[in-house]
Amino acid sequence: MSFSCFIKLFAAALVLSLAGYYSAGPLGIGNSPVGSIFATGLLIGCLVGGFLVVLAPKAASNSASKAESATSNLYVGNLPFNAGQDDIKNLFAPYGEVIDIRMVKDRRSKRFKGYAFVEMNTGGANAAIKQLDGNDYAGRTLRVNEAQKKEEA
Known part of the structure; x- marks a missing residue:
């Protein structure tokens, strides 16, 4: 308190x-x-x-x-399993300031699951979606879209 x-x-x-x-x-x-x-x-x-x-x-x-409404949260799927935070930040940096990156890992093995959430300003997020969704990155086709709101129980 x-x-x-x-x-x-x-x-x-x-x-x-x-x-x-x-x-x-x-x-x-x-x-x-x-x-x-x-x-x-x-x-x-x-x-x-x-x-x-x-x-x-x-x-x-x-x-x-x-x-906070001036920022958007993006879902980034089908990333290579060896991708790191710096790789993801470098991928999104040309489109705007990257505020936060949350890489999803398996609870037991602690290995990266191949998807992440990137928070950035809304204008940059829209540009990133247009440019990166469906494009090839390290031999994988990226899936980039606005993240769904997490439903509260």
């Missing part, structure tokens, strides 16, 4: 506990022990603050996902 999240949680707990303390008289629960009213307010404040902490990163990730 980040420091700013802790501050939000603490502030919500404190505000609600003070609100509970000062509203005890008008609500007719003034004969209850002050400690229990304050503790109940702290509990409610922690719960509300927890919701604030949970909702704040989602709002931030929504704005971050809009900023």
